[in-house]
Amino acid sequence: MYDDPADQRDALLELVPAIARKYGNIDSVAAAEWYEKVRHKWIIDDDYTVDSRYDPDDAPMRKTVRRLAGHLWDDEKNGRGPDYDAAKRGLHASMDSWVKAGGRETIMRASKHDPSKPRYARVPSGAKTCAFCAMLASRGFVYASEDKAGALGQYHKDCDCEIIPSWDRKNPKIEGYDPDGLYREYLEARDSMESEQPTLKEILTAMKSQPGRYNDSFASYKISVAKESDFAATIGSRHVSALNKLLNDSKHHDTAELFSRGTNEYRILDTKLPNDTEAHFSPSDGGIYLNLAAVGKHQPGHPPYNTLVHECSHMLDWILGDDKAQMYFSALSREGQSFALMLSTDARQAFNERLAKVQGGSLKTRREAALGQLYMDVAADLGKKGDHSIHDMFQAGLGSQGDDYAYLLSRFGHRKGYFQSSGNQEAEAFAEMMAAQITDEHSWEIMEKYFPNATKMFNGMVKEALNGKALE
Numbered sequence: 001m002y003d004d005p006a007d008q009r010d011a012l013l014e015l016v017p018a019i020a021r022k023y024g025n026i027d028s029v030a031a032a033e034w035y036e037k038v039r040h041k042w043i044i045d046d047d048y049t050v051d052s053r054y055d056p057d058d059a060p061m062r063k064t065v066r067r068l069a070g071h072l073w074d075d076e077k078n079g080r081g082p083d084y085d086a087a088k089r090g091l092h093a094s095m096d097s098w099v100k101a102g103g104r105e106t107i108m109r110a111s112k113h114d115p116s117k118p119r120y121a122r123v124p125s126g127a128k129t130c131a132f133c134a135m136l137a138s139r140g141f142v143y144a145s146e147d148k149a150g151a152l153g154q155y156h157k158d159c160d161c162e163i164i165p166s167w168d169r170k171n172p173k174i175e176g177y178d179p180d181g182l183y184r185e186y187l188e189a190r191d192s193m194e195s196e197q198p199t200l201k202e203i204l205t206a207m208k209s210q211p212g213r214y215n216d217s218f219a220s221y222k223i224s225v226a227k228e229s230d231f232a233a234t235i236g237s238r239h240v241s242a243l244n245k246l247l248n249d250s251k252h253h254d255t256a257e258l259f260s261r262g263t264n265e266y267r268i269l270d271t272k273l274p275n276d277t278e279a280h281f282s283p284s285d286g287g288i289y290l291n292l293a294a295v296g297k298h299q300p301g302h303p304p305y306n307t308l309v310h311e312c313s314h315m316l317d318w319i320l321g322d323d324k325a326q327m328y329f330s331a332l333s334r335e336g337q338s339f340a341l342m343l344s345t346d347a348r349q350a351f352n353e354r355l356a357k358v359q360g361g362s363l364k365t366r367r368e369a370a371l372g373q374l375y376m377d378v379a380a381d382l383g384k385k386g387d388h389s390i391h392d393m394f395q396a397g398l399g400s401q402g403d404d405y406a407y408l409l410s411r412f413g414h415r416k417g418y419f420q421s422s423g424n425q426e427a428e429a430f431a432e433m434m435a436a437q438i439t440d441e442h443s444w445e446i447m448e449k450y451f452p453n454a455t456k457m458f459n460g461m462v463k464e465a466l467n468g469k470a471l472e
Contacts, residue, residue: 005082009069012091017061020095021054024102028054031103035110035165042167043116050110054102064094093157100155107163108153112144118165119143122152123177126160128215131207133161135200138186140179141172185213192236195293202238209241223247223256231266231312235292239308242296246305252437252444254462259309259438262316268292279307281314288315301388306439310389313431320465330430330461331423339426339461340396342454347397350374350450371398371405381446389432390447396425397451433458 002008032052039048071087074080111120119141124133136152147153155161166172189206190198198206208217221244225232232240247256267287273279279290288311295308320329330339354377355370378390395406395413406413419425433455436444448455 005069005072008072009066012065012069013062016065016091016095017056017058020061020098021056021058023099024056025052025054026102027099028052028102028106031106032110035107038165039114039116039118039167046116048114048116050106051113052106054105056098056101061094061098065091068094097155097157097159100159104153104155104163107165111163111165114165116167117143118167119172120152120163120165121172121174121177121179122161123164123174124161126215128213129160130156130216131204131214132156132216133159134182134207134214135186135204137161137177138179138182140183141166189237193238205241206237209237209244218245221245221248223253223260225260226263229264229266231263231268234268234271235295235308239292239296239305242305243308246309246438250438251441252459252462254459254466255434255437258462258465259312259316259434262312262319265319266312266315279311281311281318283318288312303440303443306389306435309438310431310435313434314427316434317427317430320468328423328427328430329465330426334457334460334464337457339429339454339457342457343393343397343425343429343451344399346451346454347394347402348399350394351398351401367401368404371401375405378446378450381449382443389436390443390450393429393432393447393451393454395419396428397454429454430458430461434462 002011029052032050035050036048068087068090071083071090073082075083107120111118121141122133122136122139124137129137133156136154139152142152152163164174164177166174185207186203190203192206193202195202208214211217211219211221218241224244224247225240235243247260250256268290269282269285269287270289271292273289273291275291275294277289277291279288281288290307290311296304298304299307317328317330321327322329322332351370351374354373355366358366358369358373360366361369374394375391378394382388382390391406392413395402396419398405402419403413403416414424414428419428433444433447436447444455
C-alpha cells in the first residue's frame with residue numbers, strides 16, 4: 001500500500017501534523033501546570049488559570065512535510081535513489097520544534113496575560129547554545145511589553161531554549177543562567193567590529209569566531225592567528241576568523257604556518273589610512289599602515305585580505321632578516337644565488353620569448369610590441385578577478401623596461417625608479433608570493449608559470465625560515 005512515494009507522502013501529510021498536535025498539547029498542559037505551581041509560590045490570593053490550549057496551524061507543517069517528502073523519490077538529476085535518512089532527519093528536527101512549541105507558547109502567552117505581570121527570560125538549557133540564542137538570552141528578564149518584536153519567541157531547529165518566568169522583582173536568578181556574562185560576550189563581539197553600526201549578522205559572525213564557545217562556532221583551526229596577540233586585538237575577531245580560514249584552506253601549509261607564527265610580532269600602527277594612500281610597512285616605525293575597513297573587500301587588482309597579508313609579509317620578511325646588515329630575509333644570498341637574480345632571469349626569459357616572435361620594425365618598436373604581448377598573455381591567464389601583483393613582479397624583474405611595462409600597460413605597480421633601490425625587488429616579490437599562496441591560489445599558479453625559478457626559490461626560503469624557528 002505504501003510502496004509508492006506519493007502514497008508515503010500523503011500518509012505523512014495526515015499523520016505528522018496529528019502527532020505534532022497531540023504531543024504539543026501534552027507539552028502545553030504540562031507547561032501550564034508547571035507555571036501555575038511556580039506562580040503559586042509567589043502569588044497566593046489569586047485564582048488565575050493558565051490557558052493551556054495549543055492549536056497550531058497545520059499549513060506550515062504540511063508545507064514542511066511536503067518538502068521533506070521529496071527525498072522519497074529517486075534523485076534522477078544526480079543519479080541517486082531515495083534518501084530516506086534525509087527525510088527522517090528533517091522530520092525528526094521539525095517534530096521536535098512543533099512539540100516544544102506547545103509548552104513554549106503556553107509559557108509565553110501566560111506571562112504576557114498574567115495580571116501579576118511577571119518578567120520572563122529566554123534560558124538555554126543545554127551545555128552549550130548557539131550564538132543567536134546566547135544573544136537573545138543576554139537580554140535577561142524582561143516584561144512582555146519590552147519584547148515588542150517577539151524576538152524571545154523565535155526558535156531554530158534543535159533549539160534547547162526555554163521561556164522561564166520570574167516574580168522576583170529585585171534579583172531574579174536561575175542556576176547556571178548568567179545573562180550579564182552573555183551580554184558581556186555580545187558587547188565584546190560588537191566592539192570588535194570596525195564599523196560603528198555593525199549588523200546583527202556581523203556581530204553573530206564575530207561571536208561564532210570563538211572556537212568551541214557556542215555549538216555553532218566556526219571550526220577550530222590547526223593554523224591560526226595568535227589569539228592573545230596585539231595583531232588579533234587590532235584587526236578584530238571577524239578579520240581573524242577570515243584569516244584563519246584562508247590559512248587553513250591554503251594548499252601551502254608551510255607558508256600558512258610561517259605567516260601564523262609571525263602574528264605575535266605583526267604591529268598595525270594605523271587602521272584608518274585614507275583611501276588615496278597606499279598601505280605600507282615602515283621598518284623605521286616598526287609597523288604597518290592600512291585601511292582596515294577595506295582589507296576584507298575585493299579591491300582593484302587584489303582579492304580580499306591580499307593587502308593585509310602582503311603588508312604583514314613585508315614585516316615578516318624584515319623580522320626574519322639580518323638586523324646588523326639591515327637586510328630583508330628575502331635579500332640574503334643563498335649559495336651564491338639571489339632572489340633578485342631569479343626574478344630577473346624569469347622575467348627576461350618570458351620577455352625574450354615574445355621578442356623573438358616579433359617581425360620587422362625598429363628594436364624599440366619590437367620591444368614595445370613584445371612588452372604588450374607579454375602583458376596581454378599574463379592578463380588573459382589571470383582573468384578579471386585575479387591578483388595583479390604579478391605585473392608588479394615584471395616591473396621588478398625587467399630592469400629598465402620594467403617601468404614601461406607598469407606605466408604603459410598594466411596600470412599596476414610602483415613609482416618609477418622604485419625597484420632601483422637595493423632590496424625592493426626581493427621584498428616585493430616575497431610579499432606578493434606569500435599573499436598569493438594564502439589568498440589567491442590561481443594567481444600563484446600564474447606566478448609559477450612565468451617565474452618558475454623565483455617561485456621555487458621562494459618555497460625554499462619558507463622552509464628555511466621554518467627550520468630556523470626564528471619566530472618560536
